[in-house]
Amino acid sequence: MDKLIIEGGRRLEGEVAISGAKNAVLPILAATLLTSGRNEIRGVPRVRDVFTMIRLLRNLGARLESFEGDTIVIDSSGVNNPEAPYELVSTMRASCLVLGPLLARLGQAKVSLPGGCAIGARPMDLHIKGLQAMGARIELIQGYIHGTAEKGLNGNRIYFDTVTVTGTANLMMAAALSVGETILENAAREPEIVFLADVLGRAGANIQGQGTDVIIIQGAAALKPIQCRIFPDRIEAGTYMIAAAITGGDVEIIDCIPQHLEPLIHKLQEAGIQVEVGDSRLRVKGGNRFKSTDIKTQPHPGFPTDLQAQMMALMTLAEGQSIIVENVFENRFMHAAELVRMGAKIILDGHTAIVKGVGQLCGAPLMATDLRASASLVLAALAAKGESVISRVYHIDRGYEAMEEKLVRLGAKIRRVK
Ligand code: UD1
Numbered sequence: 148m149d150k151l152i153i154e155g156g157r158r159l160e161g162e163v164a165i166s167g168a169k170n171a172v173l174p175i176l177a178a179t180l181l182t183s184g185r186n187e188i189r190g191v192p193r194v195r196d197v198f199t200m201i202r203l204l205r206n207l208g209a210r211l212e213s214f215e216g217d218t219i220v221i222d223s224s225g226v227n228n229p230e231a232p233y234e235l236v237s238t239m240r241a242s243c244l245v246l247g248p249l250l251a252r253l254g255q256a257k258v259s260l261p262g263g264c265a266i267g268a269r270p271m272d273l274h275i276k277g278l279q280a281m282g283a284r285i286e287l288i289q290g291y292i293h294g295t296a297e298k299g300l301n302g303n304r305i306y307f308d309t310v311t312v313t314g315t316a317n318l319m320m321a322a323a324l325s326v327g328e329t330i331l332e333n334a335a336r337e338p339e340i341v342f343l344a345d346v347l348g349r350a351g352a353n354i355q356g357q358g359t360d361v362i363i364i365q366g367a368a369a370l371k372p373i374q375c376r377i378f379p380d381r382i383e384a385g386t387y388m389i390a391a392a393i394t395g396g397d398v399e400i401i402d403c404i405p406q407h408l409e410p411l412i413h414k415l416q417e418a419g420i421q422v423e424v425g426d427s428r429l430r431v432k433g434g435n436r437f438k439s440t441d442i443k444t445q446p447h448p449g450f451p452t453d454l455q456a457q458m459m460a461l462m463t464l465a466e467g468q469s470i471i472v473e474n475v476f477e478n479r480f481m482h483a484a485e486l487v488r489m490g491a492k493i494i495l496d497g498h499t500a501i502v503k504g505v506g507q508l509c510g511a512p513l514m515a516t517d518l519r520a521s522a523s524l525v526l527a528a529l530a531a532k533g534e535s536v537i538s539r540v541y542h543i544d545r546g547y548e549a550m551e552e553k554l555v556r557l558g559a560k561i562r563r564v565k
Contacts (some may be wrong), residue, residue, distance in 0.1 A: 148538065148539060148540075148541065149540050149541065149544075149563050149564065149565055150536055150537060150538045150540060150563070150564050151525065151528075151536070151537040151540050151543075151551065151561060151562070151563055152534060152535075152536050152537075152561070152562050152563075152564060153510070153525065153528040153529060153534065153535045153536075153537065153559070153560065153561045154510075154533075154534050154560035154561075155508075155510055155528050155529055155530055155531035155532060155533060155534070155535065156530070156531070156532055156533075157394065157529070157558050157559055157560055158394050158395055158396040158397070158558065159390055159391055159394045159396035159397075159398050159529070159554070159557040159558055159559060160396050160397050160398065160557060160558055161398065161399070161556060161557045161558065162398070162399045162400075162401055163387050163398060163399075163400055163401070163553050163556070163557060164401050164402045164553075165379040165380055165383050165384045165387070165400060165401070165402045165403045166190075166192035166193075166194075166217075166379070166380055166383060166548040166549075167190035167191050167192045167217065167376075167377035167378070167379065167380060168192075168338075168339060168377055168378055168379060168380035168381065168382075168383075169192055169194055169196055169197070169380060169382075169383075169545075169546045170241075170312070170337075170339045170380075170382070171338070171339040171342050171343070171377050171378060171380075172188065172190075172191050172192065172197060172200075172377045173196060173197070173200055173241045173244060174241075174244050174313070174316040174320070174339065174343045175188055175342075175343065175346060175373065175375060175377065176188070176197070176200045176201070176204060176219075176221070177200070177204075177244035177245050177247075177248050177316075177320065178248060178320050178323075178343065178346065178347060178350075178373060179204065179209065179221050179223045179372075179373055180204070180207065180209070180223055180226055180245060180248035180249060180252055181248050181251060181252055181320060181323060181324045181347075181350070181370045182223050182350060182370050182371065182372045182373060183223055183224045183226075183369070183372075184222065184223065184224060184371070184372035185212070185220060185221075185222050185372050186219075186220070186221050186222070186223060186372045186373040186374070187218065187219070187220050187372075187373070187374050187375075188218070188219045188221070188373065188374075188375055188376075188377065189217060189218045189375070189376040189377070190217050190376040190377035190378070191214070191217050191218065191219050191377055192217070192377075192380065192548040193217075193548050193549075194544065194545060194546050194547065194548050195541065195544045195545045195546075196239050196241065196545045196546060199235060199238055199239045199242070200239070200241070200242070201214070201219070201221075202235060203231055203235045203242050203245060204221060204223075204226075204245075206228065206230075206231070206232070206235070207226050207227075207228050207229070207230075207231070207245065207249070208225045208226040208227040208228050209221055209222065209223045209225065209226055210222040210224075210225060223372070226252060226253070227253070229249050229253050229255045229256045229257050230256075230257040230258075231243075231245050231246075231249075231256075231257070231258040231259060232259060233259040233290065233291075235259075236258065236259040236260075236261050237259065237261065239545070240261040240269060240313075241313060242258070242259075242261070243258060243261055243271055243274065243313060243317070244313055244316060244317055244320075245258060246258045246271075246274060246278070246292065246294065246317055247274070247278065247316075247317035247318055247319075247320045247321030248320045248321065248324075249294075250278060250283050250294050250295075250296050250300060250321055251296075251299070251300055251320065251321045251323070251324035251325055252324060254295065254296050254297050254298075254299060255294065255295045255296070255297075256292070256293075256294040257291050257292070257293050257294075258291065258292045258294075259290060259291050259292075260287070260290055260291065260292060269476070271292070271314075273307050273308065273309065273311050273314040274311075274313070274314045274317045274318070275292065276305075277305045277307075277314065277317070277318040277321075277331075278294060278296075278300070278317075278318070278321060280303040280304075280305050281296075281300040281301055281302065281303050281305075281318075281321060281322070281325060281329065282296055282298075282299075282300055282301045282303075283295065283296040283300060284296070299325060299326060300321055300322070300324075300325035300326070300366075301325060301326050301327055302322060302325055302326065302327035302328040302329040302330075302364070302365075302366060303329060303330075304329075304330045304332070305318060305329065305330065305331050305332065306332040306333055307331070307332065307333040307334065308333075309333075310333060310334070310335050310336075310360075310446040311335060312335045312337050312339065312340065312446075314335075315331060315334045315335040315340050315362070316335075316339075316340060316343055318331055319331065319334075319340070319343060319344060319347065319354070319362060319364060320343070320347065322352075322364040322366055323347045323350070323352035323354070323364060323366055323367065323370060324352070324366055324367065324369075324370055325366040326366055327365075327366060328363065328364065328365050328366075329363070329364045329366065330361065330362070330363050330364075331361065331362040331363075331364070332360065332361050333360055334356075334359075334360050334361065334362045335446060335447065336358055336359065336360060336446065336447050336448065337446070337447040338378070338381065338404075338407050338447070340357060340358075340362075341357045341358045342375075342377075342378060344357035344362065345357065346373055346375045347364075347370070349371075349373075349374075349375075350367075350370040350371045350372070350373055351367040351369065351370045351371050352364060352365065352366060352367045352370060353365035353367075378404060379402050379403045379404055379407075381403070381404065381407035381408055381451070382451065382453045382454060382519070382546075383546075383547060383548070384400050384403040384404075384407075384408055384429070385408055385411045385451075385454045385457065386454070386457050386522050386526070386547070387400050387553070387557075388400060388408070388411060388412075388415065388422070388429060388431045389411075389415075389454070389457045389458065389460070389461050389526055390525075390526055390529060390554070390557070391431035391432070391433055392415055392418075392420045392431055392433040392437065392461055393433065393460060393461050393464065393526050393527070393529060393530040394433065394529050394530055394559075395433040395434060395435055396431075396432075396433055396557070396558075397430070397431075397432045397433075398430070398431055398557060399428055399429070399430045400428060400429045400430070400431065401427070401428045402427060402428075403427060403428065403429060404427065405424045405425070405426075405427070405428075405429050408429065409448070410448065410449060410450040410451065410454075411450070411451075411454055411458075412424065412429070414440050414442060414450065414458065415431065417438075417440045418437045418438050418439070418440045418461075418465060419434070419436075419437045419438045420432070420433055420434070420437050421433075421434075436466055437461075437464075437465055437466070438465055438466050438467060439462055439465040439466060439467035439468055439469035439502070439504055440462070440465070440469060441469055441470045441471070441472075442455065442458050442462075442469070442470075442471045442472070443471075443472040443474060444472070444473050444474050444475050445474055445475070446475065452473060452474075452475035452476060452479060453519050454519070455471060455473055455479065455519070456479070456482045456519045456520045456522065456523035457519065457522055457523045457526055458471065459471055459480075459482060459483065459486065459493070459500060459502060459523060460482070460486060460523040460524070460526040460527040460530075461526065462502040462504065463486055463489075463491035463492070463493070463502055463504065463505060463508060463527065464504055464505065464506075464507075464508065464530060465502075465504040466504055467503075467504055468501060468502065468503050468504070469501075469502045469504070470499060470500070470501055470502075471499070471500040471501075471502060472498055472499050472500075473498050473499075473500075474498065477498070479520075480495050480500055481516040481517060481520050482516065482519075482520035482523045482524060483495055483500055485511075485513050485514060485516075485520075485524055486508075486523070486524075486527055488511045488513065489508040489509055489510070489511050489513070489527055489528075489531055489535070490505055490507065490508050490509045490531075491505060491508060491527070492504075492505055507531075507532055508527055508530060508531035508532070509531055509532050509533055510528060510531045510532065510533035510534045510535040511531075511535055512535070512536045512538070513528065513535055513536065513537045513538070514537075514538055514539055515537055515538065515539040515540055515541075515542045515543060516539070516542070517542055518542050518543065518545050518546045519546075520542070521537065521539070521540065521542040521543045522543065522547065524537050525537065525543070525550070525554075525561075529554070529559055529561075540563070551563055
């Protein structure tokens, strides 16, 4: 298994370009199952989750024509297998995004339940309830969700008890290829959901309200193949912004959408870090010291849970005490114990972490536990004194395109060993 070796203490300087958004491309790839033809998706990041989703689509009968540069061409005419097997779903929870499209397209689906993951139980009850409301019969047999809808799905009014991103995406995709009107209430408002709605709209569904918590979908009898370009990854951009701040550097983040990063921009500025906002670029200048700031994660447009771990790394070096409340997932502080091993002062109490800033972190052997936790360890290691060795970096490869190359170009001393 690969490891990253990071020699900390270097200021990051220069420009970094942001890749396409992982959490936008995964639902779009799943949505190709709703179409029958040649789908062309540009701006695709070369990250492991994308390759896992491609494997899954091929398993279902789609044909990958090409993946050259950042463009995927995938022909979905031959989709005929309704089964998403455990070995793929267990490595990537977002595989569950094929459930709604398979039911709508084939009238049946057999999708493995993802099970627990490092950041919590993450059930699928809301996806299932919604599909049942649309007329699907669902049974859980030997760890698999077996769904049938021989006569297709019908629109209905669906209320989500909790805001769920992939739940909203799954039901929106199912509704796009069903009969009548579906109203999703308490829907997710993430940019990735707005994008999916726009793409499905261009493919022939009539979708309104995306970006608000009520989305109304008029299903179509057939959808045209998808043509789109994925927008820049806000979590990747945010991670490099924090990298600039934590190393006291001066980094220009290019090819990004600053509006998607407002919660982070606001928090960094509150901490006394300079952030200059351009049209599609951001410049972050860190100083020697910065102040603590409190964070509460929330569904969009609140502070994203996917940047909580990285912000915690930053707060370990802030002046004063920061209170971080994780409201989205029940067990998303796995990085705290590793940061403590580097000399951070963190007390955990349920969903709350109290972080007391220290003057210096020290390099250490570290273990990556999930995607964003791993990013926080990289950030801490970049700022720490001495060498850190991060193992299980496959987590990072799931969602960050060419992270070491990008960091090296900014002046970091980081290398991968096999
Ligand atoms: C998506 C993102 C992930 C991000 C998360 C929250 C993708 C591929 N992944 O994950 O990066 O961290 O949103 O912004 O886009 N829940 C239920 N029942 C359900 C579904 C969810 O109780 O049926 C709960 C979850 O346990 C969690 C909360 O709802 O506590 C939010 O989860 P959800 O928005 O569904 O996360 P994902 O869509 O899996």
